[in-house]
Every structure is written in structure tokens, then in C-alpha cells.
Amino acid sequence: MIIPLLKVTNLSKxxxxxxxxxxxxxxxxxxxxxxxxxxSGSGKTTLINCLSGNLEPDRGKIIFNINNKETDFxxxxxxxxxxxxxxxxxxxxxxxRDGLRLNxxxxxxxxxKLMSVGYRHYGNIRSLATKWMNKVxxxxxxxxxxxxxxxxxxxxxxxxxxxxITSPNVIFMxxxxxxxxxxxxxxxxxxxxxxxxxxxxxxxxxxxxxAVIRLLADxxxxxxxxxxxxxxxxxxxxxxxxxxxxxxxxxxxxxV
Amino acid sequence: MRKTNNVIKIKDFKVDKSxxxxxxxxxxxxxxxxxxxxxxxxxxxxxxxGYQVPFASREMPMxxxxxxxxxxxxxxxxxxxxTLKIIDQGADDTTNAVSxxxxxxxxxxxxxxxxxxxxxxxxxxxxxxxxxxKKKQIFVYQVPIPEPLAFLEPKVSETIKMHSLSEYxxxxxxxxxDISKNGHIETAYAYPVKTNDRYIMDPSxxxxxxxxxxxxxxxxxxxxxxxxxxxxxxxxxxxxxxxDFEDYPFDPFKAEHACDIxxxxxxxxxxxxxxxxxNKSFICSDTDFCNKRKNK
Numbered sequence: 001m002i003i004p005l006l007k008v009t010n011l012s013k014x015x016x017x018x019x020x021x022x023x024x025x026x027x028x029x030x031x032x033x034x035x036x037x038x039x040s041g042s043g044k045t046t047l048i049n050c051l052s053g054n055l056e057p058d059r060g061k062i063i064f065n066i067n068n069k070e071t072d073f074x075x076x077x078x079x080x081x082x083x084x085x086x087x088x089x090x091x092x093x094x095x096x097r098d099g100l101r102l103n104x105x106x107x108x109x110x111x112x113k114l115m116s117v118g119y120r121h122y123g124n125i126r127s128l129a130t131k132w133m134n135k136v137x138x139x140x141x142x143x144x145x146x147x148x149x150x151x152x153x154x155x156x157x158x159x160x161x162x163x164x165i166t167s168p169n170v171i172f173m174x175x176x177x178x179x180x181x182x183x184x185x186x187x188x189x190x191x192x193x194x195x196x197x198x199x200x201x202x203x204x205x206x207x208x209x210x211a212v213i214r215l216l217a218d219x220x221x222x223x224x225x226x227x228x229x230x231x232x233x234x235x236x237x238x239x240x241x242x243x244x245x246x247x248x249x250x251x252x253x254x255x256v
Numbered sequence: 257m258r259k260t261n262n263v264i265k266i267k268d269f270k271v272d273k274s275x276x277x278x279x280x281x282x283x284x285x286x287x288x289x290x291x292x293x294x295x296x297x298x299x300x301x302x303x304x305x306g307y308q309v310p311f312a313s314r315e316m317p318m319x320x321x322x323x324x325x326x327x328x329x330x331x332x333x334x335x336x337x338x339t340l341k342i343i344d345q346g347a348d349d350t351t352n353a354v355s356x357x358x359x360x361x362x363x364x365x366x367x368x369x370x371x372x373x374x375x376x377x378x379x380x381x382x383x384x385x386x387x388x389x390k391k392k393q394i395f396v397y398q399v400p401i402p403e404p405l406a407f408l409e410p411k412v413s414e415t416i417k418m419h420s421l422s423e424y425x426x427x428x429x430x431x432x433x434d435i436s437k438n439g440h441i442e443t444a445y446a447y448p449v450k451t452n453d454r455y456i457m458d459p460s461x462x463x464x465x466x467x468x469x470x471x472x473x474x475x476x477x478x479x480x481x482x483x484x485x486x487x488x489x490x491x492x493x494x495x496x497x498x499x500d501f502e503d504y505p506f507d508p509f510k511a512e513h514a515c516d517i518x519x520x521x522x523x524x525x526x527x528x529x530x531x532x533x534x535n536k537s538f539i540c541s542d543t544d545f546c547n548k549r550k551n552k
Contacts, residue, residue: 079421108433115432116425122435122501144436
């Protein structure tokens with residue numbers, strides 16, 4: 001039997017009287033890409049923020065099982081939690097400016113995570129940073145340029161490189177192609193897909209764009225009003241949606 | 257009608273005419289309760305080397321940025337038997353040094369000196385003397401910005417957390433940027449150090465040339481930041497290591513010259529433009545050391 005990498009049981013989070021997410025249970029297996037879809041305000045971001053340690057949920061359990069080591073994410077000390085987030089998790093923000101230091105060069109941004117896990121050799125940090133710039137298709141001559149001189153798509157690719165360099169076990173992506181125009185979206189999605197295949201990444205990706213989910217996700221859950229209303233293999237859910245709301249979502253995709 | 261006999265009238269205050277004007281202040285200006293509070297902060301700081309202890313910094317009769325933190329620490333440590341030396345950029349005769357020395361002369365009537373070995377308490381701005389510090393000396397630094405992480409993380413609540421969890425990886429980002437821009441670590445002063453293998457500390461804006469002098473020093477080193485209300489310390493014989501990369505080791509840089517007055521080759525030098533043609537002269541920034549060498 002394969003043990004799930006992440007197991008969530010009855011997770012709830014509300015903001016005063018407003019429900020963020022309610023009684024969410026799910027599991028994620030190694031190498032899987034899970035898509036979370038739903039309209040604005042359905043609790044996608046609340047859920048992903050709880051799972052990645054950005055928010056403290058009100059109730060529920062989050063258990064990570066990495067290399068046969070179980071981590072009860074909500075019951076470990078602050079220092080253990082931050083160390084776990086630093087070494088085992090990664091978070092790609094919708095707006096790359098939230099995930100990057102804009103006054104630090106591209107190389108410094110990519111290298112920061114390495115330095116925070118103990119790398120102290122400039123040459124090694126630099127060559128790894130160059131390698132990753134290559135991987136995300138940014139010209140390596142831009143390594144000493146500041147992110148403010150980069151285009152939107154390049155910034156997002158830079159943020160992806162920054163997050164993947166320490167090979168985290170679970171990667172969270174919150175609308176990674178949200179603010180990009182369509183052709184750049186396609187390029188970033190293509191990049192994410194090839195990295196997922198090449199590195200066998202485990203990813204939770206939040207999007208309101210079903211095309212993104214169809215392209216990337218093995219499994220998906222559909223959220224509405226803070227609860228999961230449908231889940232399953234993404235092909236299955238997208239081809240044969242059972243819930244009325246999911247049917248509406250699927251049928252509202254424009255076919256140009 | 258209410259009785260008014262508990263109202264204190266101004267004429268009830270009497271100035272002690274037997275004292276000269278300057279000694280109407282308490283010894284070393286600060287009142288004893290303030291000194292007690294600052295001494296407690298100092299003791300805590302000495303117990304946790306490199307940790308910034310908050311204290312209730314007082315208004316001092318000088319502007320922030322002129323050493324209000326250092327002066328408060330000095331005032332709290334002074335005893336009547338102390339001999340005080342004050343330096344500013346290594347010199348005993350610059351504005352800041354002269355005014356602070358006069359301040360303590362006026363308010364505590366203690367002996368002052370310019371000779372490093374003779375001083376029991378030295379307050380400094382931006383230098384550590386060339387003459388090695390010794391046992392039983394107290395060395396007080398004036399600190400403008402005590403938080404070495406401030407440029408990376410503007411939130412104080414977050415930097416406190418980073419210190420408490422030793423999350424110092426981002427500190428190397430600055431050094432990385434230096435090397436990638438300039439080919440070497442450009443930071444020349446306020447070069448961050450790790451104290452006792454635990455806390456990362458800003459050594460105040462001393463040149464990095466002075467950083468090795470903090471390591472394993474027999475003197476007590478105290479740091480006072482008045483505006484930022486923090487005191488931190490290095491107890492005697494404590495390990496102080498400057499941050500660096502394995503392939504770019506720490507380099508205590510100085511100008512490649514000898515002092516034009518005393519001829520010393522291994523002291524920190526000031527560069528002085530001497531005429532309109534741009535000719536320059538290099539002289540020791542430590543005036544006491546330079547004078548002694550010259551007179552030998």
C-alpha cells in the first residue's frame with residue numbers, strides 16, 4: 001500500500017463568521033498533481049494557505065509523510081514548522097512580486113533558498129542558479145539583473161526556479177498563470193508540465209481556469225462555498241461532471 | 257473648600273548652592289534608577305552574547321545619532337575610580353569625542369585619558385583602537401542601527417523570530433549580491449558577525465579591518481543604540497566570526513599604504529586629500545597609537 005504524502009482530515013477555517021473552508025478531507029500521493037478549482041471566494045486559497053503553513057486552521061488535521069517520517073503539521077513547534085516549510089515545501093505565488101525580492105538580483109533570488117538551508121560556497125550556489133535559469137528558459141546572461149527588469153512571464157519562471165531549486169517534496173501553486181497573457185500562460189504551463197514530468201514533482205495547484213487543470217492535474221477537487229463538492233481523476237470529472245455546479249463550470253469554458 | 261496644603265510650591269525646591277553648578281546633576285548625568293535599569297539590560301546582554309536586549313532609552317542632551325546609546329551605557333558603567341577615553345573614528349580630538357568627554361567631565365568629574373592602556377572604560381564611534389584591549393577594560397560602542405537583518409526584513413516582529421529560530425540564510429544574500437556585482441565582498445563597515453556561534457550581530461559601523469579584534473577579546477564589549485533602544489554585548493573571550501563564503505573568505509581590508517606620520521604598515525588608515533590637485537596622504541585613524549609611535 002502506498003502511504004499518502006499528505007493527508008488532510010476535516011480541515012476548517014473561518015474568518016469570524018465567514019466560512020473560509022469547511023470539513024475538507026483529502027489525500028495526496030507522491031508524484032501526483034492535484035488541481036483545486038472553484039469560483040472566486042470558494043475557499044481555494046484559504047485551503048492552500050492552511051496546507052502550506054501560511055494560515056492557522058481552526059480545526060482538523062494535516063499529516064505529511066515524507067521519507068517515512070510522519071509530521072503532524074499543526075502540532076509541531078514553530079521552529080520545526082518553519083524548518084519543515086523551508087526544506088520540504090515550496091509556494092509559487094500568483095503574483096511573482098510576492099515571492100521574489102525585487103531589490104536582489106535574479107541569481108541572488110534563486111540562491112536564497114540554498115543559502116537558507118546551509119550552502120556556503122559561492123561558486124556552487126552560482127552554478128546551481130545558472131543551471132536553474134537554464135531549466136526555466138531564462139538567458140543565463142541575465143543572472144545579475146534585478147527582477148524589476150524582467151517581463152511578467154520571466155518573473156513567474158524566475159519564481160518557479162527559486163522554489164524548485166532545493167527539490168521540495170510538495171509544491172503549492174496559487175494561480176501560477178493568473179496575471180499573464182495567453183501566449184505567456186501557455187509557455188509557463190508548458191514549462192511547469194515538463195518540470196513535473198522530468199522531476200516527478202508532487203504539486204497542489206489552485207486555479208479557476210479549467211484548461212490549466214486539464215493540462216496539468218492528475219486529480220482534481222471542485223470547491224464551492226468552502227466545501228468540496230466533487231473530486232476524482234481530472235479526466236473523469238471534466239468529461240463527466242456529476243454535480244450541477246461542476247457541469248456549469250465545465251460548460252462555461254469558451255471553445256474558440 | 258479643598259485643602260491645598262499638599263500642593264508643592266515652586267519656592268519649596270531648593271538648589272544646593274554648596275555644589276558648583278555642574279554637579280547639580282547626579283553622578284554621570286543619569287539618575288540611579290535609570291542606571292539600574294540599564295545595568296540590568298547590560299547583564300542580560302552579557303548572558304546572551306549578541307542578543308539585542310530592549311531598554312527604556314532616555315532623552316539625552318544630544319541629538320540621536322550622536323551616541324545617545326553609547327553615552328547611556330557609559331554613564332551606567334562609570335564609577336568614581338574609572339579613567340575614561342572617548343574616541344570618534346579612532347581620534348581623541350574630533351567633535352563627537354571632545355563633546356562627550358567634556359560631558360562626562362562636567363557631570364561626573366572623573367579622570368579622562370587619551371592613552372588606550374590607561375583607560376578603564378573606552379567609548380567609541382566607528383573604531384577599535386590599534387592597541388589591543390585588555391582584561392578589566394570596558395569597551396562601549398555607539399550603534400546607529402542594531403538590527404543586522406533590517407535591510408532584508410523591515411518587520412521587527414519578523415526579525416525577532418528570525419533571530420530566535422536562527423534563520424540566517426538570507427543574511428548571505430547580501431554577501432552574494434556583493435560578490436556578483438563587484439567580484440568580492442564590498443561591505444567595508446558594519447560587517448555582520450556571528451557571536452558565540454549563535455546570534456548574528458551588527459558590530460556597529462566599525463571598518464571590517466577591526467572585526468578580528470572583537471574575537472576572543474579579554475575586554476567586555478558593550479553596544480548601545482539609543483534611538484533604537486537596544487543594548488547588546490560580547491562578554492570577554494567570546495568567539496566572534498565574520499560571515500563569509502567558503503570560496504570567498506573574510507578579508508579585513510585596509511589601504512595599501514604606510515602611515516605618512518608614523519610609518520605604520522599594519523594599522524587602519526584615513527585617506528586625506530591635501531591640496532586642490534587631488535594629492536592625498538594616508539594617516540593612522542587611531543591618533544593615540546600614531547602619536548606614541550611617532551614619539552618613540
